[in-house]
Amino acid sequence: MSTPPGPSQGSGSKPSGVAGKVFPRIDLDGHDLPPSPAPSSPRNGRKYALATELVYTESKDQYGASSMPIYQSATFKQTSARGGGSEYDYTRSGNPTRTHLERHLAKIMNAARALVVGSGMGALDVITRSLRPGDEVITGDDLYGGTNRLLTYMATHQGIIVHHVDTTTPHKLEAVVSEKTAMVLLETPTNPLIKIVDIPTIAKMVHEKNPKALVVVDNTMLSPMLSNPLDLGADIVYESGTKYLSGHHDIMAGVIAFNDPAVGDKMYFTINSTGCGISPNDAFLLMRGIKTLAIRMEKQQSNAQTIAEFLESHGFRVRYPGLKSHPQYDLHWSMARGAGAVLSFETGDAAVSERIVEAARLWGISVSFGCVNSLISMPCQMSHASIDAKTRKERQMPEDIIRLCVGIEHVDDLIDDLSRALVQAGAVNVTLDGFHAVDPAQALAGVPIDGSDTIVALA
Numbered sequence: 001m002s003t004p005p006g007p008s009q010g011s012g013s014k015p016s017g018v019a020g021k022v023f024p025r026i027d028l029d030g031h032d033l034p035p036s037p038a039p040s041s042p043r044n045g046r047k048y049a050l051a052t053e054l055v056y057t058e059s060k061d062q063y064g065a066s067s068m069p070i071y072q073s074a075t076f077k078q079t080s081a082r083g084g085g086s087e088y089d090y091t092r093s094g095n096p097t098r099t100h101l102e103r104h105l106a107k108i109m110n111a112a113r114a115l116v117v118g119s120g121m122g123a124l125d126v127i128t129r130s131l132r133p134g135d136e137v138i139t140g141d142d143l144y145g146g147t148n149r150l151l152t153y154m155a156t157h158q159g160i161i162v163h164h165v166d167t168t169t170p171h172k173l174e175a176v177v178s179e180k181t182a183m184v185l186l187e188t189p190t191n192p193l194i195k196i197v198d199i200p201t202i203a204k205m206v207h208e209k210n211p212k213a214l215v216v217v218d219n220t221m222l223s224p225m226l227s228n229p230l231d232l233g234a235d236i237v238y239e240s241g242t243k244y245l246s247g248h249h250d251i252m253a254g255v256i257a258f259n260d261p262a263v264g265d266k267m268y269f270t271i272n273s274t275g276c277g278i279s280p281n282d283a284f285l286l287m288r289g290i291k292t293l294a295i296r297m298e299k300q301q302s303n304a305q306t307i308a309e310f311l312e313s314h315g316f317r318v319r320y321p322g323l324k325s326h327p328q329y330d331l332h333w334s335m336a337r338g339a340g341a342v343l344s345f346e347t348g349d350a351a352v353s354e355r356i357v358e359a360a361r362l363w364g365i366s367v368s369f370g371c372v373n374s375l376i377s378m379p380c381q382m383s384h385a386s387i388d389a390k391t392r393k394e395r396q397m398p399e400d401i402i403r404l405c406v407g408i409e410h411v412d413d414l415i416d417d418l419s420r421a422l423v424q425a426g427a428v429n430v431t432l433d434g435f436h437a438v439d440p441a442q443a444l445a446g447v448p449i450d451g452s453d454t455i456v457a458l459a
């Protein structure tokens, strides 16, 4: 099978942003606010390839520290009762470590400005605060469980009307767009069914039908290494920095990036008012993680590709945009520079899947993804358990689906461990030549093999 291109280094030449511009600042109701303590980056335009830009920073630290220090201070001394002497007064409103991170993110996300909060869900909360009762949101029918939960809360408690449609079919989405549409929220690839959503087509159509509607894209599954949805027509992009950006599962973070200063000022107002900005310590860790994003992603993707091909060649139905068999392979590669490192596969039976997950040793049974270590999970029981069983069924989410989040370990070890788990769970027929996925009915009847140390010779 042919291998799709690996993660691109990016042209690095596309200028973006509004370097040097000071944003007019207004509150949620349009009233003027004092100037922002965190003006836009002086150097949003990218000069180098993306892998270089990830590590290259112009630190404004007074001592020229090559790694921006953690300004672990809640408050900053002023020179007079009217303020002054420092760009900052209080860390909820702004902090040098956070500003450094936000400028760096704006640069790599091709955005005029980026804001960073304490989690990916916190980012979505900030973005959706501008919605008012009666506003309509259009989103997908395959979505991260937490996103679905927040939207359901908004629908039941805040009078927001939420339409879940098949976003892989733009005309189905178009049928729901009206003058009441305030936001269109897209995820691609979707978590966990790995469906691809055509951002440019949808953004163009939505903006034509309702220029006031905001197109928001959750880029968590790809990261700025592989996709820049703002360049594809999105108004706002957000992602969970808990995943690829930080890469070590040691912090929670959420990133929001955009080009429209008015939209940004509303979100900054919310962050300052509610106090959900990222802490200086987590900002430091996120900044450190970002520097190794290119090299981590390259290894994670190549491992994921090998594992996806391995499972497919042994008869499993695998969902991964690096496989030519993915029905939207061409669409994905028209928008993204890589396939990412999350894939899912089905066994035909939830009990068999559960046995596989529990038999794995090297693959940790955990939610989340984008980390250096590999994880295995059952979305219906774990990351997406907050979507009730009836809704999961309506949205055709297979209960047996297993999600693999591939890390940077040696791929042979990952395959050996997975092979052993498949055999132990009775999910494959073992022959002298290797093994093949069993018929689901057979798998159900199969007694798990008890030789947990068996390393299977692969066909």
Ligand SMILES: Cc1ncc(COP(=O)(O)O)c(C=O)c1O
Binding pocket: 119, 120, 121, 122, 144, 146, 147, 187, 191, 218, 220, 221, 239, 240, 241, 242, 252, 253, 254
């Ligand atoms: C696609 C997607 N978006 C958003 C989030 C929310 O991120 P966080 O856990 O950092 O709140 C997650 C996972 O949690 C996710 O998988």
Ligand SMILES: N[C@@H](CCSC[C@H](N)C(=O)O)C(=O)O
Binding pocket: 144, 146, 191, 366, 367, 368, 369, 382, 383, 384, 386
């Ligand atoms: N118990 C958590 C589950 C978080 S799932 C994290 C991640 N997005 C994933 O897809 O694995 C919750 O209820 O939010």
